[in-house]
Amino acid sequence: MGPALVALGVVFVYSFVEVAHYSLYAGSIGQLTYVGFSNYRELFIDPQFVHAMFNNFRLLFTVPIVTILSLALALVINTTFRGVRAYRAIVFVPYILPATAMGLSFSYILQGNGILDGLLKNLHLSFLIHDWLGSPSWVMFSIGSVIVWQQFGFGVVVFSAALLAVPGETIEAARIDGANWWVVQRKILIPQIHRIIEFFVILQAIIVLSSVFTYIYVLTGGGPGYSSGVMEFFIYQNGFENGSIGIASAAAVVLLALASVLIAIYLWVRTRAAKEVN
């Protein structure tokens, strides 16, 4: 127990205290001056930070999309047929691959006149051609799509496993009563796995709020302009490229506060689920 407490104490508890502490100072390393809460005030009138936070919220749109798409596929393949395991294994692959390497690949696929645009042209869909990463109005959509690409297989596997655990008799009983496929899914299967769906949604929300740095860094570097900046990227840039430790720390505290809300919801859902089992 001791070593774990020491490690968690240093990496988490010490960091929480220190990041809050640094958020009250301005200046660079070695010459910090106390400024109270003015970093926070500056943060919320800084168009870059406000935009970054807004982008994180926009990425929340990927959560229902991933959830619905992967749940739908899990329901469709919720029977035994030839190759189902292989299909599932392949769809899961993007989830294990490093975002850095895949981001490099996507940067060529999505760039203006890149692979996707070439494909659209060949399909006579030229009106859909865009500079997917270079246009301020499309860039977040493109990044969101890459996130959906990576998370989709995870959802399929999670929901498939949950559906397999639903007792067969319940479904049989409904079928005998004359319920059709759609009614069985909606009235029986989905309600049976709603806890897992809740967990999945919260987890995805936490991911798009606080762990999409790699995509931004590799795909766009925050650009064009600052149109694809997110909070993590803002913290990285201010803390380690501009040397504004105080502003970066204040942004980190805001991010922690937002993450805490989601974590609290997660813990609450867990407790409720545990009570139901007992």
Next chain:
Amino acid sequence: MQHLRNTLRHLLLIFLCIISLYPVWFMLSTALKSQNNYVLNPMGLPYHPTLANFGSVLTNWPLLVWVRNSLVATVVSVLVSTIISIMAAFAIVFSRARGRETLFRVNIALMAIPSVALLIPMYMLMIKFHLINQLPSAILFYIGLLIPFSIFFLVNFFREIPIELVEAAYMDGAPHHRILRSVILPISGASTVTLVIVNAIFVWNELLVALVFLQSNSARTLMSGLTLYQGRYLSNEPLLMAAAFMSIMPLGILYVFGQRFFVRGLTAGMGK
């Protein structure tokens, strides 16, 4: 009707598999092309496939140094965090210490803390200890980041072990470390492998911490090295894709042989 539905389902799945694997296929097929071949025909099959890009990356880039750094970081941080977490999870499940349930809940909350929020204080701390630009700085941070999920995973596993097994050993007067070694560990093999794989993927794929803590070329990990050379070789697509493909190969090989460990481990966060 049934037949048609089946065919449609297969077509849908094949389409999804193509989308899932296309970026990997693009990586590989581009890596096998010459620069000229890519410019003339970016989408098609390689015309006269060549391994020259792989050779060039291996000889002209510090790729093997980065691979070694990634391997060392992965092995050391996974090993240390697993050992620490086994001891902690054992205490949470089998000891009678007060506050262990609270500790477990706090631990679950820590699983979801974004590492970027801890980055500045940890960076300052590493400066104090003169560890910046040295592999141990990232390794120490990774150990801390891996522990919450590891404890969570192991506690859930230990709770499935019949309590009688442990109590019988207690009655015989066996000390804690002996119970852990001769009762718990022998039945934990598959779970430990699963945990090790999940944690290894995390460290191997991690970018942000590596980027900030390891900025000298000799200390970079593979992922941060890739981003450095992204800027330098952006217009040499085949070369970058060869390097990127080599960085995902170890995961691909592991996945083919140990798929069930990946799936079980990576979906564990959805359980209890």
